[in-house]
Structure formats: C-alpha cells, structure tokens
Amino acid sequence: MENLIKTPVEMLSHWVDTQGDKVYLRQPIDGKYVDFTWREVQQKMHQIAGSLRHLGLERGDKIAVLSKNCAEWFIVDLALMYGGYISVPIYPTANAETIRYVVEHSGVKAIFTGKLDHWAEQEAAVGGDILRLAMPYDTMPAQYHWQQLLKLGQPLVDEPLPTADQVMTLIYTSGSTGKPKGAIQTFTSYGWACEAVIRDLQVNTTDRLLSYLPLAHITERVAIEGSSFYSGATISFVEGLDSFVDDIQRCRPTVFFSVPRLWTVFQLNIINKIGEKKLKTLLKLPIISSIVKRKIKSGLGLDQSRLNGSGSAPIPPSLIQWYNNIGIDICEAWGMTENSAYSIINYPFNAKKIGTVGRPVEGCLVRQTEEGELLVKSPGLMSGYYLQDEATAAAFTEDGFFHTGDLCEIDEDGYIDITGRVKDNFKTSKGKYVAPVPIERKLAQDSHVDLICVIGSGLPHPVALVQLSEGSKLQPREEVRTSLKETLDGVNPHLESHEHVDAIIVVNDEWTIENDVLTPTLKIKRHVLEKAFSAKVDGIRGAKVRWEDEL
Template sequence: MSAITTDMNEVRRLFDVPAYQLNTFPNAAMFVSKVDGAWIPMTTEEFVALTNQISKGLVALGVSVGERVALVSPNRVEWNILDIAIQQVGAIVVPVYPNISEHDYVYIFNDAGIRHAFVAGEELGNKIQGVISQIASLEKIFTFDQLEGFTNYKELITMGKDIPQNKISELKANVRNEDLATIIYTSGTTGNPKGVMLSHNNLLSNVLSCKFSIPADETSRVLTFLPVCHVYERMLHYLYMYCGSSIYFAESMDTIGPNIKEVRPHVFTAVPRLLEKVFDRIMLTGESLTGFKRKIFFWAISVAEQYHTGKLGLWYRIKLAIARKLVFSKWQEALGGEVKAIASGSAALQPRLAQIFLAAGIPVLEGYGLTETSPVISVNCLKKGIKIGTVGPLIDGVKVKIAEDGEILVKGPNVMMGYYNLPDKTAEAIDSQGWFHTGDIGTFEDGIFLKITDRKKEIFKTSGGKYIIPQAMENTFKESRFIEQIMVLGEGQKFPSALIVPAFPFVKEWANRKNIQIGTSNEEVAKNPDVIARIQKEVDRINEGYGSWEKIKKFALLPNEFGVETGELTPTLKFKRKIILEKYKKQVDEIYKDEHHE
C-alpha cells in the first residue's frame, strides 16, 4: 500500500482517477465514441458530472454499500460511467462478459447475489430477461440503449435529483484503499467461473507500476477494442485516465482496421490472435504481388527474421533501414503511422511474430499476468528492455520466485484478496507465506526476463512416461502459414497427435497459385488429399526440431475454427481442452484407433 500513498496522494481509490484527471489535466476528449459516422468526444468534466448524477440515482434506487452490481456490455463509455458511479457509493462492480453461456450468467448472478444489472442493449437484455426466473436475487435490468420494455439507465439521473452531492462525498470518504472494488469472474477452462476479489489497491498498484512501461501521456490517443470487462483492458483504462490520454472506442472487432486509420492511435492493446490475423493479411497481400515488388517484400521479411534486440551490426542496420523505408513503412501506415506501442497479453505471442513486428518498427510489448494479479506481473518495455520470446522484466513492487517444479509464484500489492465464497480455493491458490501460485511454468532469462514455458495443468505424459509441453509446441506449429489453430494432445497415449484448423484463406490462395482443385467449402478443403499432404509436409518440417517422443505422429484437419461462441475457447481465447476433446472425440478416436488394438 505504501507506493500508492506516496506516489498517488490524490488517488487512493479507483474512482479518484477521473477526479485526478479533472484536477491535473482536464481533457476535452477523455472518451471518444463514433456516433452516426462522426467521432464525438466527452470531456473529463462531463464524465465526472455524469458519474456523480448516476451515483445519486443508485443511492435513490437503494443500492447499498458492499452490494454487488452487474455490468454486462461491450466497450462503450456508459460502461466506464457505471464502473465509477457504482464504486463511488461503496458498491462492488461485477463485470460480466457479454458472450458467455446462459448457464454461466445464472451461476455468476446467483453466486454474487445480483439485484441490479446494467446491460448494453436488446440482445443482452433479452438474454438475461430469459433466465431471470432462475436468479432469485435479480430485481431490475437497466439498458444503455433506449428500448421498449426496459428501463434506460439515464432514468437514474431523474431518480437521484434530490440526493445531495455531499451524500456521495460521504459515501466516497468511507471507501478505503484496501476495500474490495470489484469481483471478476474468470472463465475457467474447467468447471464454474471463480469470482476474483480485487481491491482498489490491487488495481491501483498495477496502474502505477505499469505507467512506467506504457508510453502514454496527456497527448496520447489510445484505441480500445479488447473487452473492458477483462481485467487487462480495464486496468489500462484506469492507466490511460490517470495519464490523461484520450480513449477512443472502436465500433466493433470488424472495424478495427478502418478505426485505426481514423484515430491514428499512439497505443493500443491486442491479443496474439489478432496480431496473427493482421500478419496473415499482410502476408496474403505479399503473395499477391508480382515481379520486383514481390521480391522486395519477401526480402524485407527475411531481413526481419534476422532481427534481435541486442547490438545490431552496421550492414544489418543498413538493410533494415532499406526494408523499413520500402516495405515496413506501409505496415506502420496501415496502423495509423503513429503507434508507439502495442501491448500484447492474454496468451503467448509467437516469438517470430514479435521479432518481425519489432523489426518493422512496430513495438509489440508482450506482458504476462492473471486476473488474480490485477493483472500485470511482467512486461517487455522500452525503458527496462525487450527480450523476444519472454514476457519481460517484473513490474516494480512485484516479486516472483520459481518453485521446485518450475511453477511461477507471485507476491505483491497486485495479488488478489481471494476468491469470492471459495475459501478453500483461495487457500489452494495463496500459500501461508502469501505466495500466489499461478499454475504457469517459467524461468528467468539473463536473471531479468521472465519466460513462460507452459501451463502446469496442461503438461501431459504419454504412455511411455515422456512429458509433452503442448502450449510451447502449439506456438511453434502456428508459425506455419498453413496452420491457423492447433491443439496438441495425447495424454496417456503412445504418441502426441494434433487437431489442426488450416489457415483456409492462405490454403485457398496456395491452391489457386498451384492450380490445384481443392473445393470451395472448408469441409471440402479439410478433406482434400493435396491439402492433407501439404500440411503433413509442414508438420514433418517442424517436427524436426523435436525429440522422437515429442513429434506429432498423426493429425486430423477440422473444418471450423475454435471459437468463444461455439464453446471451445474461453472469452480470453484459451483452449477449453476438455470440451474440444469431447467435441472432436470421433477424430481423436480415429487417430488412436490402431493403437488400441495392439
């Protein structure tokens, strides 16, 4: 707690951050939303005034200190308004992913005892209305959109008009730095979600430590599109507010490209999956070039593949400068031309991708953390240094030790208060010395840079007793342009195998180039013998880097990508391995059928 009191004397609770911005560098464009084709700003003054009005409405509604209030919405300014307004009255914010299953909604709302829910629009309103009979505590649903049959959240302004401002000041004064601010339900890869309890201090300690690592200030424009209900993007929103940056909301995940060109952001956050898709699109463009342009494009890629973060020789620096001028400047332009940093988190980034983007003059800063650590533990940064293939140096105030079995243990002001209603799970996660057990396996490189090698629970043994580290292998295999997604499996089996989703746009482009008829639908492509043979060639090539017991001996091609909506991925895009194995049991059985008859 000490770091917060000395460095952020005015900012001791999360709701102090907007007031701090108002006093320090009031922003004419604190939040900027696109409405009917135009970017419309909201000033710091308007934001603070509106949060106070909503806080008064919450008091009039009867929201009590310590009450849990649900917030279910994609990114939009109303989310941030409610987040601050709920906290100001001493209530607890429970952010919920919009795209979870009805079963999870029912579980979370019942577990948290939700009385009031604030949701974006009709679809989410109807979804929760549809399960209201299974949630005894739920009294009222408010919507951000003006809709028939639902109460609009702005009605709170009218409800609270007679509540004096000093009532809100009194409630705010009673909230302490160490008090619970939010319960974030993590989308577990198995079982029901767990409610992670984070205090104001947990999140503020992370804001302060990450301010050093993220190049944002009061002149910065940032684009936000990752879900703000996820702790990573949410902590960064507080950080951007604390720095006085302007936060622009992308219209949707489909409009990120055009929105980036319009906003020309200095900073934005991304998940590796998104960066992979951006890179795939760039490579497809390269494939379509002809003659000299094509030669230059692929020469520039080969230069980038030799990039490292150590001292670069003169001849290499000359080649890199030419590659940046002729090829990579166009990549930078596609990202608005002013990007100072892309913060990457939530999953492992392919080292080759980090290498190419860094060589292209696009600093991708890979970090690491969990909801339970508010979230950041370490991050590559321009000031402390970058090492490709690692998740960077530890942030200030956070300690890490590597347990005997390789597990990463964390201690610091960012470690959660515990799991809501789950004292046993809390005791399992945080030991008697206060070390949080992450479940990730890692090492330190050069004594500074943390490197994640795998999830402890995902490492498995073959029937021969050999350990397989799937995540690291998956990342390597995904470097092939023919492979979109891959899940390595084989626990208790004689050999490892894989379920592979081909990179369909690239595979189709490859077939077209080679005049091979592979069909048009994904189903036809996945069954095509030429495609299977070509992907086998890729698997054989990558297998060469592995020991005999690790090599992927067989694989099955799948016609559809793993997705959140289809249940194979968590909202943070991690594999739900158990569900994938159940869903594709037929393909897995086919892979191992001969082994079971021996």
C-alpha cells in the same frame, strides 16, 4: 496509515480540476464521435450513483455490468466505485449458463446492460428480482433506461472516499479449466497495478488510447481504463466489428494493446494486400523499405503508436519477429486476473528476448517451484476467491506467493519464458507425461496453422488438432498436407520418443467462443477438445496428416 494509492474517484476529481473541459471519452455513434469531457463524466457519475441510491441499493451491494466497451461502461464503473458498490463485470460474449452462474454466485442485486450482439439468447440468465438498468444502446428490456437514470433522485455528492482495503470489484476468471472463480480486487490492488503501468509505460495526458478488448477482462480494465484514470489520457471506443479498422484510424492511438489473434489477422491482411514474396523483396531495398513500413503502419492506424503490446494468450515468436521486420515492435506481457494483469513485460522492447514474456516489473517478485511452476507476489494480488476459501488457500504459498499454474524457464538476465500450464501436462496410455505447449509452439511455425491444440491424455501418443488459417482453406488440400507433413517430420525427431506426435488432424468446424472451444479471452479449452476428439483420433499412427472428414 493513510491510503497512499489514490482511488480512481480521487483521480477523476484531479483531472476535473486540472483539465475539466478537455475531452476524455470519445464514443463513435453512426461513424461520428460523441465526446464527453472530464467534467461531464464526473457529473454523470454523481447522477448515476444518486439514482442507484434512489432505487434503494446500498453501499456494499454487488452490481453486474454486461456490455461491450463504451463510454457509459466507464461512467457506470466510476459511479459504482463512488457509491461504494462492488462491480461484477461479465463478458459481453458470455453464454446464458455462464451469466447465470456469475449472477447467482456473486449475488448481484442489479445489472447494467449495454451494447450486446446476442442479448436475446442471454436474457433468460438475468432472471427474477434482479433490477435491470440499460445503457443507451440496443439491449435487453430493462426497468430503467439511461435517460431516466440521469434524472432519478438527487446526484450523490460528498460521499466518503473508498478506503484502501475496500473491495472494488469481483472479476470472474474466463474459466478455461472449469467454472469461473471470482477474484476479489480492492482499491489498493487495482490502484497499484494502474499506477505501475503509468510509471513504466509513461502514459500521460497527451496519450490517446483505444478501448476495444473486453472491459470485463482484467487487462483492459487496468491497462486501458485504469491508465486513463491515473494518467489523464483520452479514450476512444470502437463502434462495431465492421468499423474496427476505421475506428483505429480515427483514434490513431499512441499506445495500442492487442491479442495474438488480432495481430495474426492484421498480418494476413498485410500479406494478402502486398504478397509475401513481394513484401520480402521490398523490405530489402533501403529507401523503399522505410516507405513500405510507414505505409503499413498508417494503413493499420498505428503510425502514431509508440508502444504496441500483446497479452492474454501466447503469441508465436515468429509473429513478433515478422512485425519486428516491418518496423512494429510488439512487447509481450504476462499477467492474470489474480494479480491485476500487470506483472511481467518485455518493455523496453528487447528483440533478443523475443519468445519470452519479459521481466518482472518493479514491485513484482517471482520464483519457481521445483516443478518449474511460476510463483508471483506483488501488491496487485487479489485478496482471494469470492466464497471459495479452499481454492484461495490452495492458490497461495505460506509466504504469500501466488501459484500461477504456468510452467516457466527464467534465463540469466531474468527474462521469463512460459513453457506451458501445470494442468495441461497429460499422461499418455504408456504412463508418460507430455507437456503440450512447447510442441504446439514448434508446429505452429507452419504458416497454414491458425490455431493448434495438442491432446493425448490416455492415447498412446500425442495428436495435434489444427484449425487452418483463412488463406489455407482455399489452397488445394494436398499442398497444405505436404507442408504440414514436412513440419511434423521436422519437429518429431527433436522430441523425446514418448512425445512424438502421431498425427495432425485438420478440424472441420471453426473454434469459437460460441461453440465453447475458446474462452472469452480466446484461449483454447483443451478439455473441451479432448472430450470431442480423443475417441475419434485413437488408432491413427505414423505421423499422418488427416482432415477430420477423412477419419
């Protein structure tokens, strides 16, 4: 059977034929765009693929990519596909230990490095005989630089197209529960997911997308990079964290995906500028309300965005509701590395279903186990975990459904509410099981809470660890304490007695990727916090609110 799903390499040829001189990639350098047309991207792809052959790398070899998002990331990705190589993307924020693990486990022969904030700390992980190839940014020392790679050997042309079941990439999970696993994605599984995004979200050549969430993560690789391959849309990149807002305003995206963390930051900025009470008042006045909404949208650079999404971690329903009130609808979506990220989405946006992740997309089947675990099956599913046959076998049912590890409820309209993780449920010292996620969601309604993690394995009762929002850190402690105590006293009576939260502990140190509390996709590593806090919080009773320095 011929390959019905076209590969990104074929799609590139299509856009070169139909709009070859149109700008495809826009890379800001020193505050100005450096533009690449579709034709230029294809020429560079041929040249980079040719230089890899010249350097003795063969079809089927694995090559890592370690860089923040940039135009060259796309070009390298296409060159690896075209040359028959298997790409292994690594998070640009990964620490040396993770990089070393991925590089050794996958067996890469070469690595492309690009824009990195802390390459000096990461460099030791890329050792020995791995060939280093550099993109044109401040990056770790390399044997070959971008300008050299664009001249080495002969451009590679007339290569056989990738076949449907050929492995395109190994995507390592962000490792929220232990060592990362490498999900094997083929040209078919990746292509199916990208085409499904285009079909449902109706992205086309007139769309402008902004690429800034890590490309090493499946969501960005499918929803943004993949969308552009299959829709012919234009992509702009971000120069740096300081220029982020300017970069959004310069791009004025028509489709914009983000993560809960960033939607929260935007919300705080808006509230700090206008003031919460004033904003509520203004939104009640008919004509003023629409002017205020317009101003907020254009201040964010989202006045042209017809679709806003959130994924990769749970977003508080109250936050989506808040945005809905100011005229910005955020479609929550759910996906995993293992199913090419695109499975379930609340699109078209349904305000009545805020708090759910939406319904399965066409071609994706879902069902529940007796325990309430969500099982999914779609053509976007991985072939398995690289070199981990046992983990692969355990991940699938006999009829090919994937065990997501997420607990869910499915309503009568088919909308799915993710209620927690199977592995997150812990046993207290009283031998009772507790599901922490629903408790976290209730406590997180307090606006002083930025991040929250409920622990309790082996403790008499659960305890909530809280990182305060920026503004709350500046407020008097007793004010914050009173609010958190009210929230806690409002939540506990609605929980089973064994679920009652004994204390809220406000932590001293910020939770970050660097101190290993957050994964690169900003999920909280519960096991890390349990290890750090279980002994500290044992013995606190009676629904207290304490700061870590008061323990």
